[in-house]
Amino acid sequence: MPGTFVFLKEEWQIDGVWGGIDLEASLRQLRAGIGSGGSTVSEAAFAALGATTVELSPVIVEQCEAVRTVVRTDAGVWTATLDVASREVTFLNEDTGQCETRAVWPEAGELAAGSFSLELMGIPALETPRGNVTIDSVLVLLYLQQHQSGRELFGSVNAQDLQVTFEVCFGVLDEDAARLKAEAKAARSKETSTKTALRKAIEQRLEYGLPTRFDLDMQQETYTKTADRWVAERLQIAGAVDQHRGVLTVREKEAAAGRKAVAEAGAAADRTQQALAPLYERRALARRVQAEAEAAVRGRTHCPDCEQPLRAMSGPGPLCPLCRQPDPGLPTRQAARHEAVRKARAASAAAEKNLCDLQQAAQKAVETRRGAEREAERLAGRAEAYRAKEITPREKALAQAAAAEAEARARLAEVKDRRKELVRIGELETLAASLSKRAEEAAKEWAAAEGDSQEHRLQTSKGLSQIFSDLVIPMAPDKIRTAVIDPKTFAPKINNRSLKQLARSAGLVSLAHTAYHLMCLEAARTMPLVRLPATQWLDAPFDGLGGGPEGERLVNAALQVCAATAGDDAQIILTTPQVLPASTIELLVTEHDSTRPLIPHARAESEEA
Numbered sequence: 001m002p003g004t005f006v007f008l009k010e011e012w013q014i015d016g017v018w019g020g021i022d023l024e025a026s027l028r029q030l031r032a033g034i035g036s037g038g039s040t041v042s043e044a045a046f047a048a049l050g051a052t053t054v055e056l057s058p059v060i061v062e063q064c065e066a067v068r069t070v071v072r073t074d075a076g077v078w079t080a081t082l083d084v085a086s087r088e089v090t091f092l093n094e095d096t097g098q099c100e101t102r103a104v105w106p107e108a109g110e111l112a113a114g115s116f117s118l119e120l121m122g123i124p125a126l127e128t129p130r131g132n133v134t135i136d137s138v139l140v141l142l143y144l145q146q147h148q149s150g151r152e153l154f155g156s157v158n159a160q161d162l163q164v165t166f167e168v169c170f171g172v173l174d175e176d177a178a179r180l181k182a183e184a185k186a187a188r189s190k191e192t193s194t195k196t197a198l199r200k201a202i203e204q205r206l207e208y209g210l211p212t213r214f215d216l217d218m219q220q221e222t223y224t225k226t227a228d229r230w231v232a233e234r235l236q237i238a239g240a241v242d243q244h245r246g247v248l249t250v251r252e253k254e255a256a257a258g259r260k261a262v263a264e265a266g267a268a269a270d271r272t273q274q275a276l277a278p279l280y281e282r283r284a285l286a287r288r289v290q291a292e293a294e295a296a297v298r299g300r301t302h303c304p305d306c307e308q309p310l311r312a313m314s315g316p317g318p319l320c321p322l323c324r325q326p327d328p329g330l331p332t333r334q335a336a337r338h339e340a341v342r343k344a345r346a347a348s349a350a351a352e353k354n355l356c357d358l359q360q361a362a363q364k365a366v367e368t369r370r371g372a373e374r375e376a377e378r379l380a381g382r383a384e385a386y387r388a389k390e391i392t393p394r395e396k397a398l399a400q401a402a403a404a405e406a407e408a409r410a411r412l413a414e415v416k417d418r419r420k421e422l423v424r425i426g427e428l429e430t431l432a433a434s435l436s437k438r439a440e441e442a443a444k445e446w447a448a449a450e451g452d453s454q455e456h457r458l459q460t461s462k463g464l465s466q467i468f469s470d471l472v473i474p475m476a477p478d479k480i481r482t483a484v485i486d487p488k489t490f491a492p493k494i495n496n497r498s499l500k501q502l503a504r505s506a507g508l509v510s511l512a513h514t515a516y517h518l519m520c521l522e523a524a525r526t527m528p529l530v531r532l533p534a535t536q537w538l539d540a541p542f543d544g545l546g547g548g549p550e551g552e553r554l555v556n557a558a559l560q561v562c563a564a565t566a567g568d569d570a571q572i573i574l575t576t577p578q579v580l581p582a583s584t585i586e587l588l589v590t591e592h593d594s595t596r597p598l599i600p601h602a603r604a605e606s607e608e609a
Contacts, residue, residue, distance in 0.1 A: 005121045005533035006571050008077065009070040010045050012599050014063050019601040023573060024072075025588040027566040030575045032540075032592040039146045041598045042539040042575060045069050046135075046143055048082040050089050050104050050113030053136045054145075059602055060084065073120050080117070089113035091120075121533050123169060131160035133168050141169060141520045141532060144513055146540040146575075166490040170464070171529025172457045194432045202425060220419075223412040230405035237398045244390040251383040258376030265369035272362040279355045286348035293341040460529070461487035467522045468492060471565065472515035475557045479508060483515070492516050507545050507554060514541045514558055518565045525569050534570035538562075542576060563587075 011020030021030075021041070030041070043054040048069040060067065067082045076095035082104075083090070091100040091113075102113035114135025115125040126133040140162070167173045465484040472483045472494065483494050492512050494502060502508050517536050524532040545554045559580050566572050566587075574580070580587065592598050 004074050006072045011068040012064045013066040026568050027587045028573045029589045032575050048080045049117040051135050131164035133165045137161040137165040144517050144538045144541050169531050219415045223408050227408035230401050234401040241394045255379040255383045258379040262372040262376045265372040269365035269369050272365045283351040283355050286351040290344035290348045293344040458487050461485050468519040471518050475511045537573045539575045
């Protein structure tokens with residue numbers, strides 16, 4: 001049976017000032033209404049002991065620099081102070097002056113603050129392959145959280161940790177036996193996993209015919225020679241391909257030069273065609289000038305107005321062809337006109353000759369371009385034919401050789417993998433034999449240490465069942481007929497149904513929670529092998545019972561059981577707005593609400609704003 005562990009006080013440091021509430025009493029009721037911070041206080045109390053699954057409210061995180069919990073143990077009065085910022089807990093023995101500082105989340109190899117709190121409770125902190133005993137796993141047996149009161153038990157803790165914690169805390173196993181059981185189970189698990197791997201490896205080996213080491217050596221030699229042969233052939237083909245690619249490169253350059261010649265000839269033909277346009281214009285201009293000059297030489301024979309032939313008129317000297325008037329300057333003008341006609345004809349003939357020459361040049365440029373195109377097509381066709389004849393078949397053969405080499409190497413890799421599997425099978429057989437031997441030794445050690453633990457487990461579960469039944473049935477005798485503790489899991493069953501099956505009935509779940517925690521308290525003070533302190537903190541356990549006459553009846557019945565269970569050798573801290581019935585033991589009640597919060601000097605939200 002563990003020693004004393006009693007909460008004496010809880011305090012908070014805000015702006016350098018400490019303030020808090022007294023908790024020392026056999027039955028302490030914090031009659032807390034909405035807004036009083038009941039859950040804030042309970043969560044902070046266990047956070048100061050190093051618990052990690054509790055949640056600090058914004059009031060604690062934003063306003064408090066530190067949280068301090070004072071407890072009384074057999075070793076004296078201890079003060080656990082949590083630094084909210086650094087998440088470190090300082091434990092101070094007020095009698096001896098002993099001081100220990102532990103981190104809530106320690107580095108590798110360091111001890112956690114929760115481990116020291118377990119030492120103060122008289123519970124060993126264990127780490128086994130099957131699970132651990134931690135402050136958080138023990139907490140589910142000492143602290144009923146408000147948000148869990150109407151739900152399935154132990155929803156936030158690892159099931160393996162809980163199982164080990166139950167076995168140790170309920171006295172079914174001691175530390176050595178718990179370790180031996182965990183080691184035996186871990187050894188058996190390793191043996192099973194190794195034998196499973198061995199069986200799968202043998203089954204896989206059966207799929208490809210159980211080849212021996214000699215068979216694998218022969219296959220490896222065959223595939224190695226095949227791969228080397230294909231490598232040699234691939235290299236030979238690659239050399240021939242490189243040689244023919246050199247020839248193809250020359251021919252492709254010739255084809256490229258032919259395409260360049262085609263482009264140049266086309267550009268020259270385009271330039272010649274563009275040069276023809278101004279020559280056509282010059283020829284047309286020369287012909288027009290010639291026609292005008294010839295018309296001027298012939299003179300006018302018709303009147304420009306009526307277009308009738310002009311009548312001949314007499315007079316001395318040359319006459320004007322238009323008006324038949326005597327015109328002494330007519331010969332000079334006629335001579336000039338004949339000269340202009342001659343020059344115009346010469347210019348027209350020159351323009352015609354230039355145009356003909358340029359047309360011939362344009363025709364030659366077009367023929368040159370066509371010849372260059374034919375040559376370029378010939379060179380390109382020759383290069384493509386050479387590629388199709390000399391290179392493409394060799395490239396295909398090269399790809400086939402590479403594929404054959406890859407296949408041979410893949411087969412070779414498979415053979416090597418099978419050799420590794422054969423070696424691994426031998427290693428697994430050796431390991432399986434070793435693990436089987438170790439598992440048998442661990443099982444023998446556990447069997448020797450176990451003794452009559454199974455019988456003790458049954459007797460313990462019977463004792464717990466009797467306590468649980470005596471507590472929970474009076475809370476609702478019309479609804480609860482039977483109540484037992486499962487000897488395998490140590491979880492409660494009501495009417496042969498687990499709490500998970502009772503999830504729709506929040507009232508029964510809440511009653512089961514309350515009765516289970518009271519059972520832990522009663523077992524701690526009446527069952528010698530139970531390693532739990534006789535302390536319970538119940539935070540609003542009746543929220544799931546509902547309202548109305550029925551809910552009030554269930555609450556009153558549960559409160560009567562709580563009052564009857566309390567005693568001078570135990571401590572119950574109850575956070576609930578209901579009124580407790582009269583009790584023969586020491587009862588201290590404090591009233592709290594939104595105007596009188598449990599943290600007396602906390603700043604209101606309006607002050608924060």
